Amino acid sequence: MSNQALFSSQQPGTQVILHSSLRYAQIASMIIPPVYLLRTLVLRRKPFSVRGLMHTSILWTGLGGLAGAGLGYGESAVRDRLIRIKADVQQTRSNDYSLISATLAGLLIPAIFLKRAPLPSLVLGGASIGLGAGVWAHLGERLGKGEKVKVEDVTGEVPGVGDVAKKA
DSSP states (O other), rough: OOOHHHHTOOOOOHHHHHHHHHHHHHHHHHHHHHHIIIIIIIIIISSSHHHHHHHHHHEEEEHHHHHHHHHTTTOOOOHHHHHHHOOOHHHHHHHHEEEEEEEEEHHHHHHHTTSOOOOOHHHHHHHHHHHHHHHHHHHHHHTTTTOOOOOHHTTTTTTTTTHHHOOO
């Protein structure tokens, strides 16, 4: 079942804020885990730890969500933007993949790494990593079907980032 029904039941301004917050959290959760792994395993700046990965993922995904909410709150053309968001089928699928993956990872990561970090960190960290993994899975599915994937498919209707991508 799509998240569209729950999303549509909110006020238009709230819908834009929720969408923007989710997109920024997704972008952060797509980028931060690989950067953390690169920093710890390849560059050896810090030793790798599951706890560190979970805390870094939670922090940056939360900051991404807050930044997106702030930018969404500042969005001026709410109704026009909301129509574009609702009409974008790929955006809805990407959100669905992302939320399902966040739920699964929030359950699986604690089951796998229970003794390595506190349970709240594992649940929240797993969910934040799953958020980005769902977007990557959606993009991989599209590439597997032979569809072209552009930067706008990731940034899409995100205030600031999406607007710059559309102007270029």
